[in-house]
Amino acid sequence: MTITITAFERSPDGGKGLARDTRVRWALEEVGQPYQVRPVSFRAMKEPAHLALHPFGQIPTYEEGELALFETGAIVFHIAERFPGLLPGDADARARAITWMFAALSTMEPPILELTNARLLEGDKPWAQERLPLVQDRVRTRWAQLVARLGAADWLDGAFSAGDLMMVSVLLRSRASGILDEFPTLAAYVARGEARPAYQRAYAAQAAVFATP
Numbered sequence: 134m135t136i137t138i139t140a141f142e143r144s145p146d147g148g149k150g151l152a153r154d155t156r157v158r159w160a161l162e163e164v165g166q167p168y169q170v171r172p173v174s175f176r177a178m179k180e181p182a183h184l185a186l187h188p189f190g191q192i193p194t195y196e197e198g199e200l201a202l203f204e205t206g207a208i209v210f211h212i213a214e215r216f217p218g219l220l221p222g223d224a225d226a227r228a229r230a231i232t233w234m235f236a237a238l239s240t241m242e243p244p245i246l247e248l249t250n251a252r253l254l255e256g257d258k259p260w261a262q263e264r265l266p267l268v269q270d271r272v273r274t275r276w277a278q279l280v281a282r283l284g285a286a287d288w289l290d291g292a293f294s295a296g297d298l299m300m301v302s303v304l305l306r307s308r309a310s311g312i313l314d315e316f317p318t319l320a321a322y323v324a325r326g327e328a329r330p331a332y333q334r335a336y337a338a339q340a341a342v343f344a345t346p
């Protein structure tokens with residue numbers, strides 16, 4: 134059955150892998166599933182046809198036959214459940230991998246989004262410079278806690294899983310701020326994720342959109 138995802142027609146990052154379709158592409162590459170991409174413009178994202186797929190007018194979405202999904206957590210979870218390769222067979226290990234997916238999205242991603250908003254949307258406000266260090270420190274607190282848990286391990290819980298895929302996808306969003314490189318353990322963890330052939334293919338596929346005139 135054909136899988137179709139949506140992605141930015143023109144991504145604000147110019148194809149550097151920060152748009153969230155990259156994590157969905159990565160998951161599909163890890164499990165060896167081919168997929169099609171339907172690019173959407175910012176205007177089309179807010180129009181009824183796309184809103185029927187994604188109530189918040191965002192990308193990515195995922196369609197597979199009659200099934201239509203939004204939210205990368207749900208999409209990656211669905212891919213990991215449907216196709217082998219991203220979740221362990223052992224029930225407890227599987228539950229822990231899923232826990233890490235939730236941790237990536239609900240504990241780690243919010244502070245980095247707050248930082249992105251503080252830098253890009255609020256940078257011109259009179260209080261911005263006073264607030265920025267507070268927001269940066271909230272990111273550092275979570276990153277330091279993750280370092281403590283990861284220790285010298287390659288991945289969060291045994292073999293690479295959907296939990297690592299999601300965590301790496303979130304952490305790499307902190308590179309532009311310089312905070313990722315303050316934590317060499319996490320920078321190396323992200324580099325391990327990015328070195329995976331499946332990530333490389335996903336990255337190349339989303340970057341190719343912007344290489345064409």
Ligand SMILES: N[C@@H](CCC(=O)N[C@@H](CS)C(=O)NCC(=O)O)C(=O)O
Pocket residue numbers: 151152153154178190191192193203204205206
């Ligand atoms: N929680 C959502 C966030 C989706 C999201 O923020 N998508 C961004 C692209 S990375 C987007 O569509 N931004 C345009 C907009 O919100 O208008 C998910 O993980 O899928």
